[in-house]
Amino acid sequence: MHVLIDEVQLWDGTGSPAKPRTSVEIRNGRIHWIGPASQWQGSRATVRIVDGRARMLIPGLMDCHVHYSSPGGPDWITRFSDPLPEISIRAVELAEASLRSGVTTARDVGAPHGVSIKLAHMARAGEINAPNIRAAGTWIAHRGTYVSFSRHFGEANELRDAIRMEIEAGAELIKVALSGWNEGARPKDAAEIPFSKKLLSVAVEEAHKAGFKIACHANDPASCRIAARAGVDSLEHGMFLEQGDLEAMANNKTFLVPTMSVWDAMLYYAHAVDWHEARKKRAEDLRQGSRLAVMGAVRAGVQIALGTDAGGGAARHGRIAREAELMVECGLEPRDALIAATSSASKLIGEDERGTIEKGKIADLVLLDANPLENVGALRLISAVFQGGRRVA
Ligand SMILES: [Zn+2]
The missing domain is CATH 2.30.40.10 (Urease, subunit C, domain 1)
Incomplete structure (x- = not known):
């Protein structure tokens, strides 16, 4: 050629x-x-x-946060539970849509059944038209918290085992999800969220020891406090990050992947499919929070990498331009939004030839x-x- x-x-x-x-x-x-x-x-x-x-x-653009196993849309979470053949075929189609939108490299940060790992292998072998994909296997999360199909753990040793199992299954990065307890799952006397900085540091140590990067989902205030201080490679979403958190991230060289397309899509569906008030309110809160977090991140010198959360949030695939627009709306220069989608993303992903x-x-x-x-x-x-x-x- x-x-x-x-x-x-x-x-x-x-x-x-x-x-x-x-x-x-x-x-x-x-x-x-x-x-x-x-x-x-x-x-x-x-x-x-x-x-x-x-x-x-x-x-070529880099999307640091996608889930090709779900199409996004107003019922995105339930779509992760579709029959496996449907998830698999769809993932191939969505990855191609992503490539056509200019995304030549993507991090798939979690899929059921290890679909993202297989997809990444097929892409690398040239068997499908898809971005160069770096795949986490599935999410790793504490028992009793968000995303039912995660690999679950209860204490530190189980967490270490979960990370080793993901690596054995072919994951190329580790994804840990911090969140509060599911409705009714919080044991008596348990903390607000079943995670601590110490526990997350165990995950960081285990992943880094094996030479793997670790991405951490944190999208509530308590999770943001912990994730910002544990030395993860990237904090995903972070819509409740405060100034102290952002300073800790700058010190730890933790990237922020703000995924603003999540609330942008939610606000659209809130009126397009007539969501109930609580969901609309949540989307408004996320918008307000992420604007403050992104502007604060710029001031604190936190490195920002672009990620849409297409599939994993309400956002659909193939719309990376919208995420860049939202970054600019939050106060980034267009040039800095482009850097977040190219050279900064390549540093986070570890793609020094791209x-x-x-x-x-x-x-x-x-x-x-x-x-x-x-x-x-x-x-x-x-x-x-x-x-x-x-x-x-
Ligand atoms: Zn996600």
Whole structure:
């Protein structure tokens, strides 16, 4: 595969300003040459030329929080319990939809039956059109808490075992979910949530010892207090993070993955399918909370990586542009929202051959018909998507 993206405006994700009239040559799946269009010296007869004029080339987007096993929508949680054949086939379709929206790398942070692990293997083998997927197996959660199909544990040793079992099952990162007790599950004299910083630190230690990253779901105040201080690699959602939590995250180099598409989609369904008041109120609270958390994170110097929670929240797949817009609404510059979706995400995921457009890196690229640095909604105007140098959309 030999391609020249010719005379394009290049935003390479390294922090440099966009460069006009640049050409990018791809050979054998990697970036072979980058320079002023006028200086390219190859033969135009032997290369496939893609017209880049009035277009912008950016690194392939990375969604750090998806669940391809559920389609999202107003009843997203029950869809995780659909029959396994349906979940499996759907996951393949949703992953392809995601790829077409410019997502060339994704973290699937939890699926029933290890579907995400199989999906990641198929994607890597080139058997399906899908992003490069890093999959957690299933959630690990305390018995009596949210998500019935998690791998459950009760105390520290069981937690260590659960992590080892996920790794044996082929998980590439560990996902631990902190939350309050389910209705009626709280034993007498038990704490508000069945987790402590000490217990979460056990999970961090066990995952890191094996060389794995750990992502932590935390979306209530008590869970945010704990997750911010335990040294996890990323805190997912975090809509109740306060300034002290954010400072702890900055010190621990814990990324925030804000998943604002969750409340954005919930607010839509609240009127589209006429949800009851309590659910509407919850969505409003999440919106208010995440705006404060994201702005506070920027001030505290917390690294932010983009994640939509497509499938795992009400958000549907293929709408990464909306998450970037919500980041900008929260006060990020469009450039910083793009960094969250490219180079910052690649640091969190551990993809050092992707995330920027530089000589020698894997050619995961998105070609846009407008400039997302001016209006981040331009991420919807996709002209082409390249994955490992191959045009996939
Ligand atoms: Zn999720």
